[in-house]
Amino acid sequence: MNRHGRNILFGILALVFAGGAAAQKMAGSEVKIGVVVPVTGQAADVGKREAIGAQAAADVINAKGGVGGVPIKLYFADEGTNPQESISAVRKVAGDDNVLAIVGPHYSGTAEATFPLGNRLKIVQVAVASAKPGVAKANRPYAFRNTLTxxxxxxxxxxxxxxxxxxxxxxxxxxxxxxxxxxxxxxxxxxxxxxxxxxxxxxxxxxxxxxxxxxxxxxxxxxxxxxxxxxxxxxxxxxxxxxxxxxxxxxxxxxxxxxxxxxxxxxxxxxxxxxxxxxxxxIWDVSLDDPRSKELKAAYAVRAKTMYPGAFTQTPDYYVANAYDAVFMIAEAMQKKGVQNRKETLEADRDKIKDYFTTLHEFKGVASKGFNADGDGLKDVxxxxxxxxxxxxxxxx
Amino acid sequence: MFEQQVINGITLGSTYALVAIGYTLVLGVLNKLNLAHGELFMVGAFTGIAVARLGAPLPVSLVAAFAVSGLVAVAIERSCFYPLRNASFLSPMLSTIAFGILLQNLVSQFFGSDPSRFPDTGSSFQLTLGTLTVSAIHIVILATAFGLMIGIDLLIRKTRWGIAVRATSDDAETAAQQGMHPSRVTMTTFFVSGALAGVAGMLTTLVYSQVTPHIGIRQGLIGMVAMVIGGLGNLRGAMIGGLAIGLVETMNDAYFSAGYRDLVIFAIFFAFLIVKPEGLFPAHHSR
Amino acid sequence: MNIYLEGVLAAMGINILLALSARAILATDRLSLGNAGFMAIGAYVSAYLTVSLGWDLYPAIAVGGSAAAAIGLLVGLPVLRLQGIYFVMGTLAFGEVVRTFFQNFEPTGGAYGMRGMFGTTLTMIYVFVAAFLVLFLALGRSRLGYVADALHDDDEAARSIGINVDLLRLLAFAWGGLIAGIAGALFAHYALYIESGNFNFLVSANAVLFVILGGVQTVWGAILGAVIFSLLPEGLRFLADWRLSAYGVILVGLMILRPEGILTRAMLRRLAGFFVRKP
Structure with a gap:
């Protein structure tokens, strides 16, 4: 066999293994995703809406069978619109609840504090509102922002x-x-x-x-x-x-x-x-009426009534779309990369999500397409x- | 443009003055530092909004803001000061900070943390004098604020209550011996103090559209600065201090950068405390 | 160790340092609401040294703390002439001036904040906590401790027995500045990012709350207060958006129930009596 042929063989073998991994059944009774958004402090309302949006996404995914047959469970922690509290919240979901990836934090002040921490803990965070230039770029490789600069x-x-x-x-x-x-x-x-x-x-x-x-x-x-x-x-x-x-x-x-x-x-x-x-x-508005937006709005309306029934959390905004899409992106990453969802594979599973996001450019979300080289969102304006x-x-x- | 900025500054300053008067009443007269005073401003603003949303006319909103903020101030007195009347002045002061945290979060729960807005008053009346424009709202604010300032001044100097307040502040024991109920005087003073801050909050929302549950801290600090500049315990001093801060702030934003505003204000505050802690107009019975 | 627990303990350690710094000043019968200012100075100075000048962490912490202490001496001279409420407001003004200064000071990031600091470990924080605690206990037993007690009771009495009251207060103010400055330096290199809003007036107020609620009479009260009130907001997480409202109610209620603080001297004596069997 010449060198060329050997390369092809290795290539086929690699594909088989990769495919095998992807096809492997998920373990466990739930897939854990952390949601670190503010429900107290100055951004409490928008944070509550993001929390509802994330839960709405989990509901939609779970209604279709979850991730690899296992339902998603979200672990919420209040980041209090406050850098110190956000550090504690990320540590809680990553260290205590052992989530595979984190949706959040909300804005740049908290992202600045939790992104470097995420790199040390080797866990993906997808910020949903942060738009201060350069924050994700300064915190490669685990920091992502599903927002447009x-x-x-x-x-x-x-x-x-x-x-x-x-x-x-x-x-x-x-x-x-x-x-x-x-x-x-x-x-x-x-x-x-x-x-x-x-x-x-x-x-x-x-x-x-x-x-x-x-x-x-x-x-x-x-x-x-x-x-x-x-x-x-x-x-x-x-x-x-x-x-x-x-x-x-x-x-x-x-x-x-x-x-x-x-x-x-x-x-x-x-x-x-x-x-x-x-x-x-x-990048999104509640007035949009394409099928995916409709799906978001319907799921949101159901959850808003039970999670935070206040008047100011009933209408989704584009941050909701960001949080909603973030959950879908994490779910897709888990499915495509063959996350195993076992205690022993926690670190490897978290890394797989990071790897998937690094090359994600053609995601089909409500208002998201993936991430650029800086970790910032790719979206249509x-x-x-x-x-x-x-x-x-x-x-x- | 300068004359317009002066009017802007005086309008803003008149709301600061109302906050400062309430502050100075409680601190200068009763020697109690209420660090939740700024939150009463916020409570007044939200009360005004809530009542206006029910369709009530403006004066009703004003009265509601006056009453609710006054009552919340009495609640602060009853839960932070009265139970700790034998402790040093430090403990109740810290207790009021905790009460402020509670107020902020309660209002945030019921009104949301997104900015709330006063319903449209429908008034587009404007007074135009040469290059100056003064809207109806500005006139309402100036009239209400100055009306209240003059009213409170008369109240303290001419009424039985005013005499009781001043007597209690000079010598609480003697005042009590002469049949003035110190607890009642304290409560009414707190009520008036909170009510003024509440009206200031409502007026501010009225003209400047929106408030969040977190504006109280800065309003309280600014009120404190105005109070110190005017001289602790001096009501008229507090009015002038409030107007001065309003003017300084407006002029800073107009001709300088807004970023330096608080630095300028707090530097003035610090300088006053070091160089002239008794303020521009020392009160007769300051301690 | 569980990384959540590690984070909670680190925040607690920094809060203990802040409580000690508030207590250092409170021990001379002055209450400062400006210690967040010292913390900011320690944080920004040390961060500038490690990030922009490439210093090692330890010398940076030392210089950051010293800078805060030096500012303490400088500011203490005029501010300590104020008494009672005026002193409280003077320190509050100082803290706000420092905060708004850093909000505008571009070399340390201004409104954009500052990043790139790292290196604070849990062990480091608690080595500092232990060291300051030992110093506090030693000072409390020394002549200086008795002098501070005298100061707390009566200035004039203290003066009459030949104590330089003003110098003592100034040193205590700078000592409090040093501790808060070091807490700030540790915080900056633990939080990995700082912005001026981290050092607002509520941080100063919290430091004093720890001491007053924990108990002003002994240094253990300050530590107990910092421990309890660092854990409380974490323990209330199950209340979600009602968490901070509950925190406020608990603080106000505790103050009413125990105006002298949780831990008093009498209680310590009783505890000691319980553990030390008398012959």
Missing amino acids: SDIEAAAVIKAAKQRYNFKRVAIISDTKDAVARSVGMGVLPAALAAAGVEVITGKDPVTFQNGDAQFTAQVTRLKALNPDAIGLGALGPDALNIILEARKQGMTQPFFGVAPLMEGNMPERGGKAVDGTFAGA IVMEAKGGHWQPVGTR
């Missing part, structure tokens, strides 16, 4: 908004406290606007505020004096809403635009007419516009 979104939003409003001079208002909103206002938007040939009249010094501020009168008075064609928002949804409402109060009529952080907090529902025409980028009290996709999807 803001630069890709910004380019798409600016292109669409420019087409509509034909703006030439744009002012930027930016958060100085929240790391994501700050990076959008200070870095991402100015760069994307420059690339699109738009003048940034605030230059290197955008008008600034702090996340959670109660008033924006001073900032809006300043914006008004600049008289821009449009205003770019480096802001989270709730702050952005306050800014736009104040601008309308002070008689400004210019359009606003921003990226994903704007999608937080149901701005159109709360702001009504005042925020109409605001552009943002999103949907440019959204606030219209009649809802976010609606601009043009066709």
Whole structure:
């Protein structure tokens, strides 16, 4: 047998073994996945929604027979919107509950704290809201974020908004406290606007505020004096809403635009007419009606009533889609890589999920396709516009 | 633009002043530090929202915020101060922090941690004077805040209750001997203190749209700064301190960077405590 | 060891150090609500040394702690002139100034925070806990301990027997700063990431709560308080989103039931009597 032939033989053998492993029946009575999201603290509501979303995914998977015939069981731990608590929560699900992978944590501040820990413990985490640039990249190989980084979104939003409003001079208002909103206002938007040939009249010094501020009168008075064609928002949804409402109060009529952080907090529902025409980028919205989105919404509605029946957790947002998809991705990884789900194989099983994610580019989720080399999500951008009290996709999807 | 920023600053400052007055009443007059005071601001804001959602007109929301925050303040007095009246001042102070944690989390459970918003008041009235615009809401805030400030000032100086409060603060034992019920004076003082913070919270929500259950900590700290600047125990000082902080904050955001705002405010606070701890207007009966 | 337990114990150890730092100052009859500021200084200075300058961990912890102590001396001079509530507010202001400073200070990451620290082990934390505990017990038995007791009872009396009250308070303030600074340095290299929000006023308040609820009379009270109130939020995890509400209720209730703290001197004596058989 020549060398070439031997290689082919080895190749076939390897395939047989790999196939054999994949076909091996899962052990145990449950497949454990950890969910580390906040149910107390500042992000309690969105964290509760993520928890419901993850459970909804597990329900859908379990209704179809679970993973390799074994049902998924989720182990929840509250990360309290707080880095110290999130460390404890990850340690709990990884060390005490022995889960195979973790959905969460929620935002970048907690991910910064738990991602390095995940590398030491050799367990995959899939953050669901973190969008601060570089957080997953700094924590290879076990850190993943099923979220889109803001630069890709910004380019798409600016292109669409420019087409509509034909703006030439744009002012930027930016958060100085929240790391994501700050990076959008200070870095991402100015760069994307420059690339699109738009003048940034605030230059290197955008008008600034702090996340959670109660008033924006001073900032809006300043914006008004600049008289821009449009205003770019480096802001989270709730702050952005306050800014736009104040601008309308002070008689400004210019359009606003921003990226994903704007999608937080149901701005159109709360702001009504005042925020109409605001552009943002999103990866999913509750208004979408494709079959997979419908499946998510139905499963979510059932779980929301039993898990957290409060009014503010009944409507899924795009973080829910991220958490929902994350559970599906973990389940797919377990199935495709032949996770054995035994006590002795815990470390190997966790590694298999990591290996699968490293090359996952064509996942078919509600709003997810896999991960890039930095561990950040691959997703399609949907440019959204606030219209009649809802976010609606601009043009066709 | 500068004149507009001055108006912005005074409006913001007037809500700070209401918080500071309540603070200074309890601390300067009763010598009790209530570190959950900022949470009363938050409770008032959410009470106002809850009542307005039921369709009640604005004045009803205001009264509700006034009453509920006042009652919660009395609850704080009864559970954190009264049982610990023989301990050093440190224990009740720490107890109020725990009470604040409780309030934050309870409100978060019932209203959600996402920002809540005051229902649209439907008023689009605006007063335009040259380049200045003052909305109806701003006028409501300024009128209510200044009305309450003048009211409380009269209350303390002219009424039987005011005399009782001042007497208790000067010498609780003598006051008690003269038939003034110290426990009742304490409770009513707490009520007024909480009620003012609650109104400030509601007014703030009204104009600045949204609140979260976690705004109380900063509001409390800012109220404390305003109180110290004005001089502990001095009601009029607290008003001026509140307005000053509102102006400093607004001017910082308008002409400087918002990132440095709290650094500037706390640096001023620290400097005052070191250089002029008695504040701009030392109270007559400060301890 | 179970990694969850390991994490809980590490957080507990750091809380014990914070409680000791609060107690160091409280022992001279002053309550500081600014110890998170010292913790931040220790954390950021040591992190800068290891991450940006490539120092080893131990010298970085030493310098971080010393920096906090030095700031303690510097800030203590004016702040310790304040009394009662003014001192409380002065230290609170100090803590907030430090926090907002680091929120804006770009060389240590500003609002983006700082990463790249590692190396704190459970053993290290408890070696520091043990070392400080021994020092506390030794100081308590020394002349200095009696002097601090005198201070707690009456400043004037202490002065009249020739004690330099002001110097003693200043040293205690810096000593508290040193311990909190070291706690911060250990925390930074354990948590692997720090941001200014980690050092807010509630951290300072917690440190004092540990001491007051545990018992102010003895150093064991501070330790007991830190142990109980580090475990409590973990133990309440089953309550999910009601966890922190319950925590608040328990704290307020405990304060009412045991205003002197859980562990008092009398109780310690009784415990000692129970274990040490009298002839």
